[in-house]
Amino acid sequence: MKILILGGDGYLGWPTAMQLSALGHETAVVDNYLRREICRRVDVSPLMPTPTLHERVTLWKKISGHGIRVWIGDLTQWDFTMEVFQSFKPDAVIHYAEQPSAPYSMMDRRAASLTLHNNLMATLNIVFAVRDFCPDAHIVKLGTMGEYGTPNIDIEEGWIDIEHKGRTQKFLYPRQAGSLYHTTKIMDTDLLWFYVRVYGLAVTDLMQGPVYGLFTEENREHQALWPSFNYDELFGTVLNRFLVQAAIGYPLTVYGKGGQTRGYLNIMDTLNCVRLCVENPAPHGSLRIFNQFTETFSVNQLAERVCASGSRLGINVTIQTIPNPRVELEDHYYNPMHTGLLSLGLEPHYLTEERLDKMLSTVLTYREHIRKETIFRGVTWK
Amino acid sequence: MKILILGGDGYLGWPTAMQLSALGHETAVVDNYLRREICRRVDVSPLMPTPTLHERVTLWKKISGHGIRVWIGDLTQWDFTMEVFQSFKPDAVIHYAEQPSAPYSMMDRRAASLTLHNNLMATLNIVFAVRDFCPDAHIVKLGTMGEYGTPNIDIEEGWIDIEHKGRTQKFLYPRQAGSLYHTTKIMDTDLLWFYVRVYGLAVTDLMQGPVYGLFTEENREHQALWPSFNYDELFGTVLNRFLVQAAIGYPLTVYGKGGQTRGYLNIMDTLNCVRLCVENPAPHGSLRIFNQFTETFSVNQLAERVCASGSRLGINVTIQTIPNPRVELEDHYYNPMHTGLLSLGLEPHYLTEERLDKMLSTVLTYREHIRKETIFRGVTWK
Numbered sequence: 025m026k027i028l029i030l031g032g033d034g035y036l037g038w039p040t041a042m043q044l045s046a047l048g049h050e051t052a053v054v055d056n057y058l059r060r061e062i063c064r065r066v067d068v069s070p071l072m073p074t075p076t077l078h079e080r081v082t083l084w085k086k087i088s089g090h091g092i093r094v095w096i097g098d099l100t101q102w103d104f105t106m107e108v109f110q111s112f113k114p115d116a117v118i119h120y121a122e123q124p125s126a127p128y129s130m131m132d133r134r135a136a137s138l139t140l141h142n143n144l145m146a147t148l149n150i151v152f153a154v155r156d157f158c159p160d161a162h163i164v165k166l167g168t169m170g171e172y173g174t175p176n177i178d179i180e181e182g183w184i185d186i187e188h189k190g191r192t193q194k195f196l197y198p199r200q201a202g203s204l205y206h207t208t209k210i211m212d213t214d215l216l217w218f219y220v221r222v223y224g225l226a227v228t229d230l231m232q233g234p235v236y237g238l239f240t241e242e243n244r245e246h247q248a249l250w251p252s253f254n255y256d257e258l259f260g261t262v263l264n265r266f267l268v269q270a271a272i273g274y275p276l277t278v279y280g281k282g283g284q285t286r287g288y289l290n291i292m293d294t295l296n297c298v299r300l301c302v303e304n305p306a307p308h309g310s311l312r313i314f315n316q317f318t319e320t321f322s323v324n325q326l327a328e329r330v331c332a333s334g335s336r337l338g339i340n341v342t343i344q345t346i347p348n349p350r351v352e353l354e355d356h357y358y359n360p361m362h363t364g365l366l367s368l369g370l371e372p373h374y375l376t377e378e379r380l381d382k383m384l385s386t387v388l389t390y391r392e393h394i395r396k397e398t399i400f401r402g403v404t405w406k
Numbered sequence: 407m408k409i410l411i412l413g414g415d416g417y418l419g420w421p422t423a424m425q426l427s428a429l430g431h432e433t434a435v436v437d438n439y440l441r442r443e444i445c446r447r448v449d450v451s452p453l454m455p456t457p458t459l460h461e462r463v464t465l466w467k468k469i470s471g472h473g474i475r476v477w478i479g480d481l482t483q484w485d486f487t488m489e490v491f492q493s494f495k496p497d498a499v500i501h502y503a504e505q506p507s508a509p510y511s512m513m514d515r516r517a518a519s520l521t522l523h524n525n526l527m528a529t530l531n532i533v534f535a536v537r538d539f540c541p542d543a544h545i546v547k548l549g550t551m552g553e554y555g556t557p558n559i560d561i562e563e564g565w566i567d568i569e570h571k572g573r574t575q576k577f578l579y580p581r582q583a584g585s586l587y588h589t590t591k592i593m594d595t596d597l598l599w600f601y602v603r604v605y606g607l608a609v610t611d612l613m614q615g616p617v618y619g620l621f622t623e624e625n626r627e628h629q630a631l632w633p634s635f636n637y638d639e640l641f642g643t644v645l646n647r648f649l650v651q652a653a654i655g656y657p658l659t660v661y662g663k664g665g666q667t668r669g670y671l672n673i674m675d676t677l678n679c680v681r682l683c684v685e686n687p688a689p690h691g692s693l694r695i696f697n698q699f700t701e702t703f704s705v706n707q708l709a710e711r712v713c714a715s716g717s718r719l720g721i722n723v724t725i726q727t728i729p730n731p732r733v734e735l736e737d738h739y740y741n742p743m744h745t746g747l748l749s750l751g752l753e754p755h756y757l758t759e760e761r762l763d764k765m766l767s768t769v770l771t772y773r774e775h776i777r778k779e780t781i782f783r784g785v786t787w788k
Contacts, residue, residue: 102515149519180574184568199596218586351604405604
């Protein structure tokens, strides 16, 4: 199968590319290095050195024998998007090509504007590129569980049947997000759902929770193939960041009451979810939605698990509650469904003590690289 | 009160500006003439000559004694937006500044891209301009009934209480629109609702149906003050367009079965709805939503009314059914609530025979201006 991975330089994009190419798919990656550029602007950096896409592709070819095609360019530019799709004509398009940081999107007007523009205009171009150059392609787009927010009713997988005054209608599950970034993902869903109805596109929208982890089947032996691992408050997902904070004795920063509960998953499960969707495409004219996580934790529970891991490894980890810089409920009902991907065959890698300890001990070997002053960014929502 | 009208050159913006200035408010208008530019590009034009904003402001000043300040510029540009808000510091902002044509938004990729970019980026800049320069201002933003689509349950005013598996939650009413333009309005609503929660903005979102009419209290005696009146399939709302078609013996074009039902209102009611909202602002930290229309008609009913008006005026009007170029239900349940604006004091101007005949006879006096070949545009959704 010809698979095009948009945002192929990212934390999830690159591991996805290796996995799918290892499975024998003809794989290509596209990126504009936007995240690298933003990281430079705001002075944060990944824990381990992250070679360029071209460098990683060369190394991966040497190790695995599998080639990956690379395009560096901006999907908000139609001439570039057209060139990629016209030339590669993918069977599946995996769309990670978005500014992915909630705190960055809340930093200031320019960051909000960049996020809104990048995420929406890229998705629109992808819609037209698929329509015009590969109408049979299946689009797998990464959404986020954050689109749903924290409603007081069960969160279904994308859709809900509403009974109202004796009549019924199926709707996209009502969405209400907690950051501008998450709001752009709601808009993405609306945009794709509209064009699914009009152009008959085949789309899978994956409502993903925060991802953690470093290792995949393909990268264990080669640090240069590890994903870009951020640990700052802007680009570091919470568990990854807590592990880095633990490694240098920086108290784990819990926002407010710490009861904020989300659905999490291991990076290996992200890859398998995406692969399962590619292998089992959505039918044309449908928007298939899965909630993509394997278990739920509150921030307090995550912090406690990292403390316990620290104890097992002989390091002292503390927790510090700080005033919540975000606007969110700190104590709430949370019961999201997540059976769709299990039905497709997902076998979860849960957050075991062994996996947590392995991550923490790996991070400890890189502790000299940690730039402590870049962790706290002080971005407030208000 | 200082009132800033964004999109002040438009079909609704200009009449709104005259009404509010006639009431003694300090009024300013902003426009980038985008609609004029698009009309030139696609070769359509309004029925009557429409002077520039500066020319109309000069004439209005001469007639009424009321001045209106004018800024010509692009609200997707922050430097311009900042200049306007910093200098004028409005108490109320009326946001009409969007690409308003559904068919135009479906014409091709560039039109879709322009619509998405213009509508979203302008709204985002307005949010930040209000936050930074006039945080007490009330934003009155024009949405559209089209955001709701045609669900099989009653359409509430913006919000719905959902009971699900024994628990309840209030949500924005789930939205599912029929064009890219309408989808950008859904996104606008999501964007404003997010920033209402985070920045405590005061926002009224008016879900407006298609508007018809020419005359307002302020413009009756002076054709140069009439609103920009389009009659082509791109920018002409359906009733206005049918009247022009009737005037030149061009059969009224009903798409498909003609059972498509929407909520309509007279342009005078639009002005009064907006005025009532400005006079009764939404509280800060709230998104108040009203459904803005006064009566519902199917396309068949509108066509029949125009035929009947023609008979009364002694002209022969015919109806022609054509294959529906849109993707929409042609026969559907439609029961939208609309009590909020009536509660605020709206006194509707219904579509009486007298009003319809007055409009048709006015259009007849301009029949030499009608460019018949520009009416049909052949934009299809597929």
